[in-house]
Amino acid sequence: MSDPKEIVFVVDDDPSVLKGLRRLLAAAGLEVAGFESPQQFLERFDPGAPGCLVLDLAMPGLNGMELQQELAARSSTLPIVFLTGHGDVPTSVQAMKRGAADFLTKPVDDKDLLAAIRNAFEKGRALRMAQAETAEIGRRLATLTPREREVLQHIVAGKRNKQVAGELGTVEKTVKVHRARVMEKMQARSLAELVRLAERAGIRGTLD
């Protein structure tokens, strides 16, 4: 696993279940933080912390599904493994649609749980990496001048330099210079890579 240390956040209103889960996960060598209610968890929640959330579905006050929505609203990337006493299909489908990492029924076998947690970590890592990449691309995009950004949009749309020059009312040579500057600033080694970076940054090509 990578640094910083990934943490399993466990939220279950049943103290003995919470205690059992914490023990099991600790015995499996995982870093565990337990919470007896969603509210308690939200108070201590750090959106940047890596790891995953093991969440009981049925709890008084704020239930599991509501906590999931709340976290989404706070644009958390923390993957959620749901635990439920009776896994009814509609609820699990809804949870998965909203991005749950897994949906397990109690009593849960340690292998299943640990596998789910590992997957969630995996997913979390991927999410974090994607997030980091997007942030990097954003940073690179920010270095572009408005003119260079216009050129980038035309290039991403697959237009040739001549066409771009025509659209922008300039000469092909100037477009070439801009293009080289964009490639340099975006650290793209090829046109294909530049297109991929632009897509990740959510930039659509200007066709007309």
Add this chain to the structure above:
Amino acid sequence: MNWITVAWPMIAGTCFTLAALHLMIGFKRHDKQAHLLYATFAAGVACFALFELQMTQAATVDEFGFLQRWIHLPAYVLIVASIWSIHFFFGTGSARFAWALTGFYALLLAINFSTGASINYQRIDALRPVEVWGGVKVPIVDAVVNPWSRLEALAFVLWILFIAQATVRLWRRGDRDSRRKAALVGGSFLFLGLVGASIAQLRHEGIIDFPYLRAWLVFAGLLALGYELSSDVFRATELARQVHVTEADAREQAERLRLALTGARLALWDWDLQAGTVYLSDRWQEMVGGFPQPIVITFRALATLVHPDDFPELRRRLREVLKDRSPEYEVEHRVRTMSGNWVWIHSRGEVVARDPNGRALRMSGVNEDITERKQAEARFRQNEAEMAQQRSELAHLSRAAMLGEISGSLAHELNQPLAAILSNAQAAQRFLAQDPGDLREVRAILQDIVDDDKRAGEVIRRLRALLRKEGIEHHPVDVNEVVLDVLRIMRSDLVNRNVSVATQLEPALPQVTGDRVQLQQVMLNLVINGCDAVAAARAQDRQLTVRTALIDGHIEVAVADRGNGIGPADLERVFEPFVTTKADGMGLGLAVCRTIVTAHAGRIWAARNADGGTTFRFTVPVSRAQITASA
């Protein structure tokens, strides 16, 4: 003709009439002596008056002397009759005194006929007419006094003493009747006697010249005695009439009693404890199957007819009454009939006579055939038992249906400890795999597993109790415990439904007597209904309040919701079977609740809250043992 020749025959006639009258009365009545004596007295007075009348008309000394000697005969009769009349009529005279006087007067009579002209005169010299009241001339005598006449004076004094003694004794009895008799009869005898004595004395002293007329005096005495005697007859007659009326009443009452006994189909019994026999009226024979006639049977023989199972109780009750520890004997027992069947007898009675030591001598009472009533009671009890059985089964079905409704959350409730156990056990496996020597953590884990297992067991126990299909058992129940138990069972369901429950339970409530499971069922029903009522409400209204309180010897449990509420018309209807406001409800829950609560002698009802929603309340009376314990 003068007033004497008119009055004296009238006196004589009246006296004869009285004599005849009392002679007749005397022969017909039980107090004949007084009447026969009175008749003799009256006859004596009559003869005496006739002699006197003749004496007033005597022309010669010889004629007068003859009459004067013989007048002592009726005089003797009347004086002796007066003595014995008083003796028997007053009942207070001395018999010895009376006999002595009778003898003494007999002696005087003998003297009268054997000495001189009479006991009064040695010899009579001449007759001298003197004028008495009304210008009538009556002869009196010039005579030499017989010395024996002093004895006559003595006899007269003794007579006065006798009358006086009897009168005083009668007076001293003190009752109104005695005093009246003493005053009227004794008083007039003494008065008249003294008047007569005074006249004799005055004449003897030569102060007045008065002929020998005394018939009016004795006649007056006779009338006084006669008046009292006939008053007695009247009183006796009146009494006899009253007695007759009373006897007729008594006969009528007896007849009424007989009719009442026959009408009520009661058999009369009368137990003579000394003889050991029991009289039983004819109805008894009818009860046990024989020809209806009164019988007398020994107590022992009667006791053998009593059912052996009932006899000890009968003996115990009987003993209590005989020893005066209980005022009335009352027992129900079976008796064998002639045909060998058993009839139920309700027997009541009491001791009607005891000896001075308080030992019972006689007991009597009535027996009633209550076989039909007993049979009806048995049928009623059987019906009751069957209905109770049906109620119990219905309650069970309704309970099972209700648990079906919340089965999902019950499974969750069971799942929680199982989940904890699995996690703990697998954690332990891992710990042991990593460091077999470190048992501290494993020990803690095992303890938690044990606790969770118990918790799961408790959930199952509660469920099983609710699904139990046994009969109703009445035990002391803590209502607060019932409420908390139900809320524990409902915990997951409440969480799933996102309903919160606030409790306001009065601490230290007295217990009620009831079936714990059925009371839980009522409570469960009300909480589930409450949850359904707030299902569509806003989050802050998804709330129930459960209250318990002690009100007027009843524990009241209230479950209030903040839902839409029930229409006023439906507040009572919801307790009817198959009436429901839920889409998937059977409409039996509240009907069963009402049956249960009613069987617990309580009440269940619904009311709309002022601030919206509905409150269901039910009451159960505090068990009697609790009331007496706290009193």
